[in-house]
Amino acid sequence: MASKVLIVDDEPNIVTSLEFLMRRKGYETRVAADGDLALEEAERFQPDIVLLDVMLPRRDGFEVCQQLRATGRSDLKIVMLTAKGRETEIAKGMAMGADAYVTKPFSTRELVDRVAHLLEGGS
Amino acid sequence: MNAKAKFALALAILSLAVGAGVALLAVGVWSSVSPGDQAVLTRVLREQAALVATGGLLLLAGLGALVALFFRLYVAAPRRLATETRLIASANPDHRLEVRGPGEVRELAVAVNELADRYRSARSDVEGQIAAARADLEQERNRLAALMSELTLAVLVCNVEGRILLYNAAARQLLDRPVGLVGLGRSVFGIVDRSLIAHALACVRDGSAASHPAMTARGDKLLRVQIAPVAAEGGELAGFVLTLDDMTRRAEISERRDALLRALTEGTRASLASIRAAVESMLDYPEMEPEQRRRFVEIIREEATGLGAQVERAMSESSGYLHDQWLLADMLDRELLTALGRSLDGEAGVRASIDEPGDERWLRVDSFALVRAVTHLAGRLHAERGVDEIGLAVRGVGRHAELDLRWLGAPLDAETLRSWTEQPLGPGGIGAATLKEVVERHGGELWCQDEAGRGAYVRLLLPLAEVAPGPPPVNPAVGDQSRPEFYDFDLFGAAEHAPAWDERRLDELAYTVFDTETTGLSPSEGDEIISMGAVRIVNGRLLRQETFEQLVDPRRGVSAASQRVHGISPELLRGQPTIEEVLPAFARFASDTVLVGHNVAFDMRFLQLKEAQTGVRLTQPVLDTLLLSAVVHPDHEEHSLEAMAARLGVSVIGRHTALGDAILTGEIFLKLLRLLVAQGVVTLREAREAARRTYQARVSNSLYTRG
Numbered sequence: 001m002a003s004k005v006l007i008v009d010d011e012p013n014i015v016t017s018l019e020f021l022m023r024r025k026g027y028e029t030r031v032a033a034d035g036d037l038a039l040e041e042a043e044r045f046q047p048d049i050v051l052l053d054v055m056l057p058r059r060d061g062f063e064v065c066q067q068l069r070a071t072g073r074s075d076l077k078i079v080m081l082t083a084k085g086r087e088t089e090i091a092k093g094m095a096m097g098a099d100a101y102v103t104k105p106f107s108t109r110e111l112v113d114r115v116a117h118l119l120e121g122g123s
Numbered sequence: 124m125n126a127k128a129k130f131a132l133a134l135a136i137l138s139l140a141v142g143a144g145v146a147l148l149a150v151g152v153w154s155s156v157s158p159g160d161q162a163v164l165t166r167v168l169r170e171q172a173a174l175v176a177t178g179g180l181l182l183l184a185g186l187g188a189l190v191a192l193f194f195r196l197y198v199a200a201p202r203r204l205a206t207e208t209r210l211i212a213s214a215n216p217d218h219r220l221e222v223r224g225p226g227e228v229r230e231l232a233v234a235v236n237e238l239a240d241r242y243r244s245a246r247s248d249v250e251g252q253i254a255a256a257r258a259d260l261e262q263e264r265n266r267l268a269a270l271m272s273e274l275t276l277a278v279l280v281c282n283v284e285g286r287i288l289l290y291n292a293a294a295r296q297l298l299d300r301p302v303g304l305v306g307l308g309r310s311v312f313g314i315v316d317r318s319l320i321a322h323a324l325a326c327v328r329d330g331s332a333a334s335h336p337a338m339t340a341r342g343d344k345l346l347r348v349q350i351a352p353v354a355a356e357g358g359e360l361a362g363f364v365l366t367l368d369d370m371t372r373r374a375e376i377s378e379r380r381d382a383l384l385r386a387l388t389e390g391t392r393a394s395l396a397s398i399r400a401a402v403e404s405m406l407d408y409p410e411m412e413p414e415q416r417r418r419f420v421e422i423i424r425e426e427a428t429g430l431g432a433q434v435e436r437a438m439s440e441s442s443g444y445l446h447d448q449w450l451l452a453d454m455l456d457r458e459l460l461t462a463l464g465r466s467l468d469g470e471a472g473v474r475a476s477i478d479e480p481g482d483e484r485w486l487r488v489d490s491f492a493l494v495r496a497v498t499h500l501a502g503r504l505h506a507e508r509g510v511d512e513i514g515l516a517v518r519g520v521g522r523h524a525e526l527d528l529r530w531l532g533a534p535l536d537a538e539t540l541r542s543w544t545e546q547p548l549g550p551g552g553i554g555a556a557t558l559k560e561v562v563e564r565h566g567g568e569l570w571c572q573d574e575a576g577r578g579a580y581v582r583l584l585l586p587l588a589e590v591a592p593g594p595p596p597v598n599p600a601v602g603d604q605s606r607p608e609f610y611d612f613d614l615f616g617a618a619e620h621a622p623a624w625d626e627r628r629l630d631e632l633a634y635t636v637f638d639t640e641t642t643g644l645s646p647s648e649g650d651e652i653i654s655m656g657a658v659r660i661v662n663g664r665l666l667r668q669e670t671f672e673q674l675v676d677p678r679r680g681v682s683a684a685s686q687r688v689h690g691i692s693p694e695l696l697r698g699q700p701t702i703e704e705v706l707p708a709f710a711r712f713a714s715d716t717v718l719v720g721h722n723v724a725f726d727m728r729f730l731q732l733k734e735a736q737t738g739v740r741l742t743q744p745v746l747d748t749l750l751l752s753a754v755v756h757p758d759h760e761e762h763s764l765e766a767m768a769a770r771l772g773v774s775v776i777g778r779h780t781a782l783g784d785a786i787l788t789g790e791i792f793l794k795l796l797r798l799l800v801a802q803g804v805v806t807l808r809e810a811r812e813a814a815r816r817t818y819q820a821r822v823s824n825s826l827y828t829r830g
Contacts (some may be wrong), residue, residue: 061510061568063537089586090525092568095582105431 003119004028006047008064009081010056014104018051021112035059039067047076048094049119052098054082054089062096069097077118081106129198134190138183141170141804143663158816212267217242221319242748277367280353283360285311285320297369298341300601303712306669308633315365323350324363336369361690372698380392382615383437391433394426401426410657451565456524459493459541463515466494471501478516482712485588486517486524487566493585495548496561497600500581501528503543508532519587521568535571535722544569624717624744626806629796632807634660635670635713636744636789638781639726643682646729651677653696655709656781656791663796665789672782674699689779706730708739717807718745721764723790744807748792751815755798757817767791 005027007018015031022029030045032038042050049070064066065078074116078094078100085103095102100114153161168175205221211218221237268289278295282289288311299305302764304313311320316339323335328349334351347368355361374740401419401753405411412421457707460477467475504510514529535543544559562569565585573579624632637657643650657671674691676699684693720726722744734740752762756770764787768775778784 059537063541066537066570066572086566086568087521088566088568091520091523091584091812092570095570095572105434107428 002026002028003049004030004045005115006030006038006041006045006050008032008041008050008056008061009053010034011053017108020074020095020113021108022051025112025116027115032058035061035064040122042068042072049077049079049112049115051098051115052078052080054084054093062092065093065096065098079111079115081119085118130190130194134187135192137186137190141182141186145182148353190308190357191309196225196228196360200224201231203758204228205234208239210237211239211242216246234495240361277365277369278521279311279367280362281311281364281365282362285317287311288362289706297344297346303671303714306659306661307666309715312366314341320363323348324352324360325471326708327352327673334364343792345374362616374485379440383440384717386433391430394430394433396459397426414645421752427450441503449488453485454488456480456486458517459486459488459490459526460517462490462494464495467501467513467515468500469738470498471505473501473505474512475501476512476514478514480517484517484519484524487586487588489561492561493565494826496558497528497583499546499548499558500543502529503546504530508535522587523584524587526585527580528583529574529580531578531579534573535581537571540569540571541703560648575731588746597706608636612644625806625811628805629807629810630663633662634719634789634792636660636665636719636792637709637713637726638720638779638784638788640691640779641685641729642677642679643685645730649679650729651675651679652702652705652729652733653677653681654781655705656785657709657712658713658782658784658785660719660789660793663793665786665793667670667786668807670782671709673705673708674779675705677702702733703737706733706739709743710739713741713743716743717749717791718743719788720745720793721748721784723747744811746792746807747814748788750793751792751799752808753817754810754813755802755806757793764788771795 005022007015007022007029009015009018010033010040015033019029019031030041030047032041036058038050038052038056039059041047051107052064056064059067060082061082068076068078078098080101081104082089082093082097082101083104090101096120099118102111102114124341135509153164156164158780183537206217207220216239219236222229222236224232231341269481271291273287274291275293277297278289278291279287279294280289287305287307290305290307295305298314305307319337319339322602323337326335334349335352337348339346339348347367347370349366351364351366352360353362401422405416405419441712452826457480460480463479464475488728501510501513504513509529512530512531512664515528516527516529518525529793544562545557548561549558556567562583567586568584569581571581636659637655639652639656640654641652654674654676656673658668659666674696676696678701681691681693681696718741724747727741727745730739730741748764748767749762752759752767756762759766759770764778764784765775767773768787768791769792773787773788773790775791776783778787797807797808799813804813
């Protein structure tokens with residue numbers, strides 16, 4: 001069965017690329033454009049991995065991450081994406097329970113490899 | 124008239140009176156008896172002449188003894204009382220009169236003793252009050268000096284002539300380049316332009332502001348000067364206070380921010396242009412050859428990667444100055460915790476318990492805003508979650524510190540915490556109005572988690588100071604000197620128009636006491652100075668904070684013999700400034716002061732030989748402690764520094780460095796000054812003349828040797 005990827009970002013341009021990349025790898029994808037929708041979609045879709053942007057309308061990525069960790073599946077992988085990339089922010093992301101933290105702009109190949117690695121049970 | 128003369132006179136008068144009485148009696152008896160009886164009397168007297176004479180002498184002796192007794196009791200005793208009373212009044216208030224002699228004298232002595240008792244207690248009262256007042260004043264001054272030394276702002280207080288009465292360590296650090304500009308009694312106009320100060324004072328006088336700001340440049344530094352007048356009692360100008368702030372870094376920050384902005388706007392345009400051109404070419408010519416298309420795609424990737432790298436670079440460079448850096452200051456974690464604890468207890472109504480940090484860490488924080496924001500958070504916890512006790516702890520992680528607030532109870536959900544962080548903190552802060560803004564300004568983060576069943580915590584990530592600041596400035600009030608030397612308000616009243624050097628009193632002159640170390644003893648044969656040390660004396664105080672110390676590259680070898688004395692090796696001197704650079708700096712340090720040295724002719728010879736080469740001529744008067752010692756102690760033959768120090772009770776430390784010897788010489792010189800004044804040598808002229816006389820005496824005795 002194909003792995004399921006939930007993409008949470010409010011910028012359609014980057015979503016287009018992410019969706020394309022994930023589908024090409026054979027993953028099933030869904031998209032959520034803000035924090036509240038992300039939590040709903042995670043409940044419905046039960047993804048294996050979430051690509052989660054930090055800067056979101058309503059509920060930010062940290063909150064979503066904390067919420068997912070509090071209620072979601074324990075084997076859910078979370079990759080946080082951010083344009084800020086401050087050291088303190090990364091520390092907070094890791095404290096919130098993210099498995100990886102990727103700063104925009106990123107190399108698409110590296111992101112794809114990272115996702116594959118996490119889905120295979122790596123860290 | 125002395126007591127003996129008085130006694131003799133009294134005795135003579137009494138004898139004459141008694142003689143006259145006897146004679147009158149005899150004449151009366153003689154005239155009242157008959158001629159026959161007169162003949163009988165004559166005969167009897169003649170026959171008994173020896174008896175009559177003896178009687179007369181006995182009478183005189185009796186009279187003498189009586190007068191002597193009377194004198195002792197009623198004349199000599201009061202005189203003694205008078206002398207001793209004077210002793211009590213002038214020298215020894217504890218002395219008391221001996222109560223003896225006749226009643227009246229005893230009564231007088233008792234009365235004087237009573238008076239002496241009252242006098243003594245009144246006097247000790249007054250002395251106590253004076254001592255207390257002086258101690259108070261001293262304490263005030265020390266407090267002021269301590270306060271000043273803690274200020275990071277440079278402060279200079281000047282009298283109306285522009286002479287510096289007070290400066291702090293920050294002022295010296297900021298302004299004392301070249302060395303010797305900042306010092307007690309020195310003119311501030313060497314540091315800040317006179318017209319700038321005059322202009323600022325005029326602005327203050329005309330306007331309503333209490334002080335006037337101005338900008339000035341000094342070397343590579345940009346300074347903001349704040350000038351405030353000090354009014355005397357009558358309202359006229361007594362002096363002014365300057366505070367100086369180094370704006371260089373701020374100017375630098377804003378310059379770099381500008382540069383960053385330029386790089387991000389102009390710099391990115393070129394890359395964007397390339398990308399856009401490539402993309403539009405591909406869109407407009409879909410039929411282009413695959414090779415051409417591949418090249419365009421390659422261009423887009425290259426430019427985008429470049430843009431990413433550029434942004435990355437800008438981020439890492441700007442992290443230091445994108446925030447309002449000057450509100451952030453370095454603070455010890457322990458101090459931050461203490462401040463937070465106090466505020467939580469007092470403002471939020473929460474008991475704070477502090478985990479003492481194991482090792483100290485310097486945080487870079489706006490402590491006022493941070494304490495206010497965290498107190499707000501604690502207040503919410505108390506009001507809405509009933510939290511009564513909060514544990515505070517700081518831990519360092521990488522380049523950040525984790526500040527934790529822990530409590531027993533459920534953690535806050537993210538929504539609640541977010542709403543609290545966006546609540547206004549209330550009036551009073553600068554810049555940041557919410558907890559969120561405070562955290563952002565620190566470049567920090569904040570979140571809440573639960574602690575595996577042991578309660579919950581809010582964690583604040585805060586930046587650590589990049590470099591641990593050096594040790595805090597030594598508080599001059601607790602140094603080895605009981606009285607710090609950063610100020611001298613007595614200079615407020617210092618003589619305004621100084622008379623010529625020679626007529627000035629020794630105790631009101633400023634001195635530069637100096638010493639040199641040399642490669643050898645013969646300047647005319649090419650020996651050179653290798654080290655100079657100097658210390659200033661102003662208003663009778665040795666200013667240990669105002670010193671000059673410099674090694675000098677002699678551009679020649681150092682003789683083994685002299686190396687044994689001063690221990691300075693040739694390697695140490697390589698790369699040091701040369702005498703052409705050092706001597707002008709020394710001249711500046713010593714300007715407006717009398718030069719003092721031990722066997723100073725030796726040092727002056729070296730300096731004079733450098734006049735042509737360096738263009739520095741020291742024209743001020745010179746005093747020699749060796750010669751002054753000979754003036755004060757003509758009977759001693761030993762006038763070396765050690766011998767004088769031992770004689771005058773000065774302890775000898777750090778000899779044979781130029782500065783160490785200069786300080787020792789300065790201490791000895793101060794003792795010599797007091798002894799000179801006691802000998803009636805008061806003015807500089809008198810001191811120089813006395814020194815010249817002993818010099819001639821010493822030369823003729825061939826005793827003038829290097830001390």
